[in-house]
Amino acid sequence: MKLSFYIKYSTAFGETLFISGNVPELGGLDINHLVAMEYVNEFFWKAEVEIDRTDFNKNPVKYKYYLRSQNGELIADAALDRAVDIAAKGYESFTFSDVWNHAGDYENVFFTAPFANVLLPQATKTKAGKTTGTTHIFKVKAPLLNKHEVICLTGAGEVLKNWDTEAPVLLSHDGVWWTTRLNLSEERFPLTYKYGIYNTKEKTFVAYETGDNRIIHGNTGAGHLSILHDGFVQIKNNNWKGAGVAIPVFSLRSKNSFGVGEFADIKLLVDWAAKTGLKLIQLLPVNDTTATHTWMDSYPYAAISAFALHPQYINLARVAGKKHQKLIGSVKKKQKQLNELATVDYEEVMKFKLALLKELFEEDGKECLASDDYKTFYEQNQHWLKPYAAFSYLRDKNGTADFNEWKTYSSYNPAQVNRLFTSSAGSRQVQFFCYVQYHLHLQLKEATDYAHKKGIVVKGDIPIGVYRFGCDAWVAPGLYNMDQQAGAPPDDFAAVGQNWGFPTYNWKAMQADNFAWWRQRFRQMSNYFDLFRIDHILGFFRIWSIPINAVQGIMGRFVPCIAVHYVEFGENGIWFDQDRYCKPFINDHILYDTFNGHADTVKANFLQGNDRGGYDLLPAYDTQQKVEQHFATLEQTPDNERIKLGLFDLIANVILFEQEGSQGQEFHFRIAMEKTSSFKNLIPHVQDKLRELYINYFYRRQDGFWRKEAMQKLPPLKEVTNMLICGEDLGMVPDSVPQVMQQLGILSLEIQRMPKDAAKHFFLPSEAPYLSVITPSTHDMSTVRGWWEEDQQRTQAFFNQMLEQHGHAPYFCEPWINRAIILQHLYSPAMWSIFQLQDILGMSETLRRDNPADERINIPANAKHYWRYRMHLNLEDLIKEDDFNGELKGYVVNSGR
Template identity: 55%
Template sequence: MTTIHFYLRFRSTYGQTFFVSGNIPELGNGDPQQPMPIHYLNDDLWHHSIDVADDTPAFTYKYILRNSDGYESIEWPTDRSIDVAKLKSPEIQVIDQWNYAGEFENAFYTQPFTQTLFEYAGEKVKAGSSKGVNHIFKVKAPLLGKDETICLLGSDAALGSWNEADCVVMRKEGNWYTAGLNLSKAQFPIAYKYGVYNTASKQFVRYEDGSNRMLYGMVKKQLVMLHDGFAALPNNTFKGAGVAIPVFSLRSENGLGVGEFTDIPQLADWCKQVGMKLVQLLPLNDTSATGTWTDSYPYAAISAFALHPQYINLEKVAGKKHSALLKGLDEAKARLNAQQDIDYEAVMQLKWQYLKDLYEAQKDSWQNDAAYQEYFAQNKHWLEPYAAFCYLRDKYNTTEFHTWKTHSSYDAKNVAKLLSPKAKSYDAVAIHLFVQWHLHLQLKAAVDYAHAQGLIVKGDIPIGIYRHSCDAWTQPELYNMDAQAGAPPDDFAVKGQNWGFPTYNWQRMQADGFAWWKQRFEQMSLYFDAFRIDHILGFFRIWSIPMDAVEGILGRFVPCLPVHIDEFAQKGIWFDYNRYCQPFINEQLVNEWFGDKAEWVKETFLEDIGWGSFRMKDAFATQRKVEAWFTEHFEVEEWIKLKLYDCISNVILIEEPGSNGTQFHFRIGMEGTSSYQWLNEHVRRQLSELYVNYFFRRQNDFWRQQAMQKLPALKASTNMLICGEDLGMVPDCVPGVMKDLGFLSLEIQRMPKDPTKQFFHPGDAPYLSVVTPSTHDMSTVRGWWEESRETTQRFYNEQLGQWGEAPFYCEPWINRAIITQHVYSPAMWSIFQLQDLLGSSAELRRTDPHAERINVPANPKHYWRYRMHLTLSELQSASTFNTDIHGLLQSSGRCA
């Protein structure tokens, strides 16, 4: 047997406890729910010992810190390993340094850096002799330059006696720089430091910062392994820039009216030309639900795994062998490609017309490809249900699977029959496998090309799934189908957002270790190096809207600690259920809201309940009922419908379902409602105190616990760099959780997280963040400049430091000044919408800035159809513009 002694260096405080978890039985088999407790020795050291078999192969392990409040922090990455069989020592003493997941350096061990951005790391150093080694030093340093490695110096002769010419040059093994030494004759304690060594010039470069490290004594016949964490070197020197653009927005000379995966390499060429290191894309999943332009919404996918057929390049599918099947395509391309925006329906109809012909020509051969068979085996868990779902969607002309005459409930055996080569349905199902295979090939080739140019690709994970999707069909138990997800009101959507998605059943997802999420991340990692979690706040709590509501304003946070009815009494408030929970509608309000239509509104929609008050008639008691009536009476003016929605949402409290009138949630924006304004001052004051406590105090620890039940497990399942879209009504616990997990935050100049400020300055961004002047959900810089004269004037004076009156239009120099602020930010990444970059050029910018906007979140029926107004080739040929962007990125240190 071999005894392993684990010693963890950590300056602890009262109430903290530690555990060690590893992928061997003695350490809980890697199950984070069954770690081994380790013991407190003193305020700086913790200890645990185990006995393992002498032939135990290499295993990995990590530490878990549990604070007095139960909050756990888990190390990341899990890259410490011990190979007992190889080390051959009866006793191994391991001295470890706690690795906080939020340390800057850990970001550089994620996929984009290890596989693309950092191509060097001391591999040139040969391994020394292991004979007689009794001390193994290991340290990490992710930000070394070319021809640099780590070296070791110290007070003992074996460590060079502080002579820089005799330093111990370390070699790279995985994430670690390592050196084995025989310190049998050393004089302890030993002081030592790590340093940087240039392997080309064979010279010592510099010491690490900080005090000397110390090593105290050794035990005979014991092997000592030191995992010393990170060398104390500058850890925030990497800065990169990127461009954000939907694939559908790319325009090429040979396009079919929409961007395709085959356009990404040309975009990558331009990025390399100007010195960018990242391409950020919107979700690429198939959204083909209705066959109409409403499917252009990229966040309503019918599969969280399948790629969208609109991105397929027909010539690549046809190849030379079947090019004759594309007869007439050039004429259609010329017509569609000449359009300013995407004609979604025409593009999709045309592509499917040709895809059906190409499938017929290749259906007897394509499945014999060994590469396809491997792809199918790895993705069968979603491919087969997706293909069957698409077939049934087309058969019944709807994705609302509960209405299908057959297969309305998913059954794997019945679905397998649809894919049998003997079935009549076979070709109608298999064509979707065929299309997905070619989409995979084209996207993978595009990403591989981008990597070869030194660029990484960042994807986007929507927070929700489409209600009538393959995911909901196959695993409805994972979702709360009786709720709608959305977002509370903000400056960009004053009535909130109702996405219509079901919310997640997190308890059920947790029961199988978040298997669906892990499969989703695994799928994404085939194409992406990093990803943005859309609305990361949804992992803390989601804005849940009842099914009978149209607007997001009537939602509430779930989960959420409600207000008990007794709390109103404690505040001296007499509780009137009807007054607080029912719409407040009186004569004066009806007249104010509806003007000369007031009498008709009363007669048609309202019921007089006396004392000058009204309630909605039962036929119009919900926003959905009002919406249904106006669908049939389309001749009635739209504003009346919206005002009736306001009537219904004019409440103060929303009852917690199933609480029997004892628990309540405040309607968001309560103080802005006329229902609140019509209360007396004492009641308003007391309600406001409860309201503030409800939204901004009582939930914080609860929401932190909710996030920590999900996010650590999801982070552990992928090595992609994770960025969170932490915008909106951000709870106080969010920044701490994201920091603890090493997630990058999103910082937007016009959406400051400090409620006391109108703007955020990119110069104040934390290092682990992404700064951007706008996103796809916002107007571009030029569009925003024209929205509010008062706002832009203040921005002009306060943020740009300019005197006098601001220009009425956003002139090119203003665009460039804002870009400059962002590239000189301390943030790890500055990412720009292409429209904002082009806005800095008087020659290249679009005439109408409002035509550049991609999405309007307040409009759930927005048509996503924006295209570049110039081609990628024209962009590459814009030498003056490209030289200017490259110079700006180079001067700011964001490109080599």
């Protein structure tokens, strides 16, 4: 049996197309055995294979196209549904005519989970008419049709109605493809045709698709079937827009929660969103972060498991059911006390919830664990559930999550973990953690299912890192670089950078099993969420990696990164002095400028003279980690804090970092080099030459390299899930990042006060790309009202330029200003406008919080920030605010969202 494949794609010189399929003749879908296609002309490539049809009578042929670019990059066609049943009777040969599916095409977005499952109603169904002797099957996609609209086909020839729009061929719909089967054996070729839209209720032709006529070039005779995958109908597909609300689960407040927001409270948020016309709820990570049993665990991005849910979000009454309501009654007084607090008391909430959960487990655990539903959950999740339960038990038994300090089980051993589940000493304890996870799963699933029934989608959040002493690192330490810390370079929000403390990923090890851990992680997310935000998507290109002996993010560099070879300094007219560039530059002027009256104390206790007329740090204090450990033993006074931070500055006062293991051959520039005293003490000629190399290092030489890194990781991971993916692409963004995101159809994040164009002070919402999420603030920033009071000069510029107002800006962000900013975002062309709940309430004089400083969720510059913000209103009461809710809905609807 002969299969002929034609793909419409105009290649550039040096590009090649390949095909892969689930039959041996097409390489068995093995990316290492792609079948090269043959160039036909400037529009088409083809491939032909002969297969034995008897081997494939039961299974359809599945196939996929690939493009190898001029630089060797392999790019996959985005279509994941090319499959044809070749067992059709009476056919001895098949021709597949395809159109390349670019992942960045708008239309692909509408076939992702939030749209396919929730947001877009199913198109009007029509049945395909019976056709004798089918020669051609037409298949096309059209996601954005109105009610009663179907796709129709008309063209040259009798079968295609000679372009008659009064009675066109109507296509049937299977939920994805619009399809019709026709017998064109008597028609004259080439044959032109076009798709259109037809209203079945009015029985009228609505419009043709745009663009040139489509062409069928020839008929291949009896016994042959041609299948035309015509891609997308060419109609406007960038006019769907939605709005949403963003808030962490822990920040929700209801009359029935327990001092912290719970999964059950999401249902109330859904009710409010539905009432106000919002279509999306965005959450922060909901994974378990219980490492120390202190408020330090409130940081939602330090998960001890990339899969387990956080027990703080459990609703105790739902676990207890009617059978055990007496146990709930015993903590009603405490529940009322915690619920009345303005913020989350993390430690008290966890203390009481875990205590009561243990009581419920004693009463109900045996029956629950014996249920069929629990057994199914356990079977489907045991790959992460068993290690997590064992880790949690051992953490509590040993009094620390640092598995390196455990006397036993410090190294993960699956056999030992299995024994914990059967031993009399540990089985009950580990099963408790499984019991809790089961109920968390039920409650989150119930909440997200409820959202779907109300037409609301839920957006999750995947942190870029994992906790250093968490279950994932315990189970597979080889997947992480434990001698490094992930973070971010300095920016307007953190002058010395950020150090998140997470180990960085060992991408080579992860790639060895085709990113199995990441694949499992994405699949787990899809159990609950329709779309998700990749926290710091830049980490898939390169991560800001900080040595374990450093404290501040400013001591990091990008990894991977093409280093500067020492020869390059000479080639650029720079006399290379490794000690001068790599060691902290310290002289008396710098000391007195840094420490003022403490300079002599610092010289006497922390420094030693060198042969350059300056000073070196004593070996006991030559890293930030050593300095921090020293000052941790001293009294916490303002003077000691100033000396400690000053020593941090001295250690960071370098121009270059040596590449470890390069033996003085390769180096990396310290970020913000020009701000260092070391740089300022160089002669102007050397400064100029170093600046040229610095600019090349950060902004030119890495871009293609980083693009290649991302394209090795993101495409295979994106194929795992049908969730819509949004990337947090903020910070120091290489040129390759927007290119890759656009190519893969990943939505960008646009923030008005953080323009990506360095030449602009603010980003114009009206200039947002369609495939983007636009927001006036995120959880890492002050709210609109808080920001308005931070910098009066900047506020004034915003008032005049962005709001087009004359005169002096009000000192406080009045409701009309807050409203104007919200409306700018709602009328943006971006697919999604998402707002923090605080910013939405800021439009109301009566509903807004008194002090905007109390609305902030996180302060990135503070590594020990307590994440405890809660709504100041109950959701039940917010739902009853009919006037405000009606006003908000009017804004949302009138903006086309």
